[in-house]
Amino acid sequence: MLALKHFRDKAAGVSDLLNWAALFEDGIVQCKDGSFLAGWYFQGPDIQSSTDGERDWLAGRVNAALSRLGAGWATWTEAIRTPAASYPPPELSHFPDPISRLVDEERRRQFMREGAHFESRYALLIQYTPPLRRKSKVADLIYDDDPTERQSPADRVLQAFQKAISDFEDAIGDAVRLERMRTYIVTDRHGRDHLRDELVNYLQFALTGEALELNIPPAGAYLDAVLGGRELWAGDTPKLGEQFIACVAIEGFPMESWPQILDALDHLAIPYRWSSRMIYLDQHEMLAELRQFRRKWKQQVRGFVSQIFRTQSGTINEDALLMTREAEAAIAKTSSGLFGAGYYTPVIVLMGADRAELLENGRLAVREVLREGFSARVETINTMEAWLGSLPGHAVPNVRRPLIHTDNLADLLPLASVWTGRDHCPCPYYPEGSPPLAHAATVGGTPFRLNLHQGDVGHTLVFGPTGAGKTTLLCTVAMQALRYAGMRIWSFDYKRGMLATSKAVGGQHYDIAGEHGGPSFCPLSVLESEADLAWAEDWIAACFELQTGRPPQPGERDAIHRAMLLLRQAGSERTMTHFVSQVQDETIRAALRYYTLEGALGRMLDAEHDSISFGRFMVFEMEDLLALKEQAAVPVLLYLFRRFEKSLDGTPSLLMLDEAWTMLGKPAFRDKIHGWLRLLRSKNCAVVMATQSLSDAIRSGIMDVLIESCPTKIFLPNEEAGVTGTPENPGPNDFYRALGLNETQVEIIRTATKKRHYYLVSPEGRRLFDLGLGPVALAFAGATSPDDIARVRDLERIHGRQWPFTWLNEKGVAYEALQ
Known part of the structure; x- marks a missing residue:
């Protein structure tokens, strides 16, 4: 069995x-x-x-x-x-x-x-x-x-x-x-x-x-x-x-x-x-436990003999006395009912x-x-x-x-958490489930998912002193933004910080008014629609006002309109020279001659067609242009703005402004940015503005609009962040506090590591993060020095589109395993 x-x-x-x-x-x-x-x-x-x-x-x-x-x-x-x-x-x-x-x-x-x-x-x-x-x-x-x-x-x-x-x-x-x-x-x-x-x-x-x-x-x-x-x-x-x-x-x-x-x-x-x-x-159970605890220690305050004969001459055990008092404090605390x-x-x-x-x-x-x-x-x-x-x-x-x-x-208890950002882009205009803009890291190896968008608003302010890593951040954001289908990037650069990055990814970089000869434009080339015609007339009126110091009179506006209609009928001949020849008002002719081949700015604004191609990644170097007087800089800016606005068709777009407050010194630029921040959201375009001068930002005159319209702010390390000034001369700390930061946040900015840490503040959370760039990314995003820029230009001239790989080889970066 x-x-x-x-x-x-x-x-x-x-x-x-x-x-x-x-x-x-x-x-x-x-x-x-x-x-x-x-x-x-x-x-x-x-x-x-x-x-x-x-x-x-x-x-x-x-x-x-x-x-x-x-x-x-x-x-x-x-x-x-x-x-x-x-x-x-x-x-x-x-x-x-x-x-x-x-x-x-x-x-x-x-x-x-x-x-x-x-x-x-x-x-x-x-x-x-x-x-x-x-x-x-x-x-x-x-x-x-x-x-x-x-x-x-x-x-x-x-x-x-x-x-x-x-x-x-x-x-x-x-x-x-x-x-x-x-x-x-x-x-x-x-x-x-x-x-x-x-x-x-x-x-x-x-x-x-x-x-x-x-x-x-x-x-x-x-x-x-x-x-x-x-x-x-x-x-x-x-x-x-x-x-x-x-x-x-x-x-x-x-x-x-x-x-x-x-x-x-x-x-x-x-x-x-x-x-x-x-x-x-329950409270009565707690009190019983605490009283028993107090009784145990109270018996040890004095020796056995002193307790038996109830004398006060014995040696006191100070530790037992302290523990007895703590027990009494705990009893009082429990009896309050608040704990x-x-x-x-x-x-x-x-x-x-x-x-x-x-x-x-x-x-x-x-x-x-x-x-x-x-x-x-x-x-x-x-x-x-x-x-x-x-x-x-x-x-x-x-x-x-x-x-x-x-x-x-x-x-x-572990009540506090590390904000890691959303695991998808929250913009409703992007395809559902779109990945975040970039993955970074924060303390303890915790990942941080970087998104500029808060809902459908992606406008962002970047503040940081020189040498803190601002341009590297902008270059990284631009490269990572290309992950979205159809992404178009327009960048107004300063001191060519984005040259290596833009050229490496197949973009175009143009030195406007550069010493080596910049691009030339034909602002009146597109006159097909009534909106095109209206913009062209306003642009001519702005050029006239810059030269004469006054806006055109009604009769002069009529002359501009008649000349523009004739120019539209002319087909391909729509240069500034052709317009001046069509206008019948001698005052207008004299004012606009500066922008023809007879004048100083004709090389830039009197071309038969634009010498640049407008692609998915456009970078315009602004340092030399902004150094010119307003009569020269503003017409070029207005035309670039027009081309940018016409390129917006609802596909994801990114407008990046490096050293934005240098550009905001131009009223035309300031007024345009003011309007963009309010209107570009509906065009699926995010604006990223960076500056190294907090004081210029505060004094720009539109700081309240910038703070209201830009929900995301990124601050770079600044060891002077804790310095407080006077009412007449505010210090960095005063500017940070004006932006809504508390003393803890200012201390984070003060103690962060330059060229490594970035502090993001948004309605969803606040977090210090590290981009964690590898050798390949740094080879391009970090190539911002004059020597690097000169070498990139040489390699592009010699090797054409293969120059990035030669550049990586020169930097000793092993990239073959990543391909």
């Missing part, structure tokens, strides 16, 4: 260790001990730029919400650090040339390199264990309710739980952004519907470290068997399935706490799950297939915790209990006995 006892092993399995029983309601799990469990994903504010007052407010709001919880309640506040490997796939980008594709491929490989980038998610789970049934029966005897309205105990507890978590969500919702873990339905490829739940998926992740979406069994049970179907080897370093488990216990707290005291853990470049469990007590208390157990759980690497990561976490003034250790014989206690819904294992108040708890 076959002995069956060999196959009836009674040893506990993983499912026997778990407290989860069934999915009871939408987003609510019932546990084996009768408790209910619910959860949220949450996102706290990015506190890097927050003042002390803002941090205190956040901690105070969270304390107010947590202090409402009492006996039977427990929370798990969790920060999950996972590798970030979400660089947009190549098919979502539309780079039109080999160099921009090469630069993006370099950035992709840097980003995707294993262990290079990590990002954090945050979860808050709450559990309520109802009182014992006998206590409920006593309450039923005390309160005389209508018997016909009585609910079943389970329904009554569930209803109370749902109301309590709704009230809790309202109380904490103004401090952090909450998203409830809910039930949802998916349809498989066979057309069958399956029930899934975000809370169950999270419990699966907390248990195994694997992000999976599970189908819920019929009737929602049995979750312990569904989630716990793994082999478990216990020991100092347990192994669940293929994953080893290590736990770091945080203990030995410092003498005082402050908001986000453990924020450094959010910057660790290792994967982990940091679980902060709090088991709450709750409970048992706090923080554990950092690490999981991985490589045991040696896992333990090394554990030691790294210990060192970081020690650096913050806490004690920490990698668990050994207590690992299993520490791991079980970290799982949401398991309030019994690994309870740390010392009490803490909820205001200290609010300081210890």
Whole structure:
């Protein structure tokens, strides 16, 4: 006869260790001990730029919400650090040339390199264990309710739980952004519907470290068997399935706490799950614990003999006296009702297939915790209990006995987050799902997804002193913007900073009024529509006013109009010389002769046709043009503006103005930018303006419009940012404060590293980031010196379109593997 006892092993399995029983309601799990469990994903504010007052407010709001919880309640506040490997796939980008594709491929490989980038998610789970049934029966005897309205105990507890978590969500919702873990339905490829739940998926992740979406069994049970179907080897370093488990216990707290005291853990470049469990007590339970604590220390203030004979001559134990006073202060604090208390157990759980690497990561976490003034250790014989206690819904294992108040708890929790930007471009005019403009990095290897757009507005201001990396930023933005299909870039450059970048990606770079002979234009060449005709007449009137100091009189306007009609009939002969020959007013002829071949500006404005081709990436060097007097510069600017405006057809466009406030010195330029900021949004065009002079920006006369119209601002490092001036001569700090920055933000700008860090401020968030440029990107975006520019021109003349690869070879950049 076959002995069956060999196959009836009674040893506990993983499912026997778990407290989860069934999915009871939408987003609510019932546990084996009768408790209910619910959860949220949450996102706290990015506190890097927050003042002390803002941090205190956040901690105070969270304390107010947590202090409402009492006996039977427990929370798990969790920060999950996972590798970030979400660089947009190549098919979502539309780079039109080999160099921009090469630069993006370099950035992709840097980003995707294993262990290079990590990002954090945050979860808050709450559990309520109802009182014992006998206590409920006593309450039923005390309160005389209508018997016909009585609910079943389970329904009554569930209803109370749902109301309590709704009230809790309202109380904490103004401090952090909450998203409830809910039930949802998916349809498989066979057309069958399956029930899934975000809370169950999270419990699966907390248990195994694997992000999976599970189908819920019929009737929602049995979750312990569904989630716990793994082999478990216990020991100092347990192994669940293929994953080893290590736990770091945080203990030995410092003498005082402050908001986000453990924020450094959010910057660790290792994967982990940091679980902060709090088991709450009612006020009378807290007071009983504290009084017992006070009694223990009070007995140690004086010696045994002094206590027996009640003398005051014995030696006083100062440490015991101090602890007694602290206990009395805690009792007073608890009695106020403004603070709750409970048992706090923080554990950092690490999981991985490589045991040696896992333990090394554990030691790294210990060192970081020690650096913050806490004690920490990698668990050994207590690992299993520490791991079980970290799982949401398991309030019994690994309870740390010392009490803490909820205001200290609010300081210890991972409430602050690192703002990483949107993972897609938010502009509604771009195709849905378009990738962000660029991927950068911030503290702790956390990725930062750079977007200039806030909704459909992409206007951006860039402020920074000379040599801080402003031109490199603009070049990088331009190259990365080419990822969007049909992108057109117009850049008004200053000192040829964008020459190498534009030529490398197949763009055109023109020196307007340059010493080597710049391009020439035919402003009256396009007269087909009535709008073209009206603009041409206004342009002639502007030229006339620049020469005479007065606008044309009505009769002179009529003469201009008649001459323009004749010029339109002339077909191809539409030069300034032809116009002057057609106009019948001698005053107009004399004023406009300056712009014909007979005058000084004829070389630029009296061509038979434009000598430039208007493509997808146009760069106009403005230094020499802006050095001219207004009679020469303004007509050229007005014509370039006209060509730019006519190129806007709804496809993505970018207008970049380097040293914008040098250009704003020209009234024509200033008035045009004023209008552009208000109108170009509807044309799907973003304006990026950069300057090194904050004072010029403030005094430009349109600073209020710039701040209102440009929701995104990027500040470059400035070691003088903290310098305060006088009312007559404001300093950099005064200008930064006028732009709405607080003292913390100004300090970030002051201490940031030049040519590496950039500080972005937008309505969605604030973050110091690093472009993380590789050798290929730097070879072009960083080629801004006069020697680099001269060499690029030489190589282009010798090698033609192949010059970028020769340039990379000269720089010693290995690029072959990226092609």
